[in-house]
Amino acid sequence: MTITAVWSIASTADVNAGDGLSITEPGEVDDLIRRLxxxxxxxxxxxxxxxxxxxxxxxxxDHDVVAAVSGGFGYLSHFxxxxxxxxxxxxxxxxGLSGEDAEFPAGSGVDPAVLAAALRDFLETGRRPKVVDWREVDW
Incomplete structure (x- = not known):
């Protein structure tokens, strides 16, 4: 199985700066967490x-998944x-955390190791991770 992640990088020198990573092995999720x-x-x-x-x-x-790491917390949304x-x-x-096309309410951040476990589950199953607890959000 493979998951692909792409994200922007804030840069005054390059308004189109970004990065990406394709992950095929569970251990590679840690690299994504470090880079985010x-x-x-x-x-x-x-x-x-x-x-x-x-x-x-x-x-x-058929799915929308967004992850972020900020201030020592990991964030994940799923639809x-x-x-x-x-x-x-x-x-x-x-x-709370707001970013490009992402909005995470206060109380939705977890230890980055929990985020990593959720992403490994997603890599393995292709489905909404079951190793974490979710709460629905109405915007």
Whole structure:
């Protein structure tokens, strides 16, 4: 199985700066977590290469997964045809996080090791991770 992550990098020198990583092995998730924790890294859009497309003509995915690491907390959101939009049910003291196309409410941040476990589960199953607790969010 493979998951692919892409994210922007805040840069005054290059407004289109970004990075990406394809992961095929569970141990590679730790590298993604480290890279998302870098000071200028934005939230990553992540997709599972093994899932069916929602629309093969347009290439539209059937899921929306976003991860971020900030201030010592990991953040993850998930949405697909079987699940409404949800974020991790995290540490109540974690602050909210807003970024490009990502909005995580206060209390949705977790230890980065928990985020890593969730992403390993996603890599293995292609489904919403079951190793973490979720809470649905109405915006």
């Amino acid at each position: 924790a870098e000071p200028n890294a934005g939230p990553a859009t992540i997709w599972h290469e093994g899932r069916e497309l929602a629309d093969s003509a347009t290439g539209m995915l 697909d045809a079987d699940h409404d939009y949800a974020v991790l049910d995290g540490d109540p003291s974690s602050p």
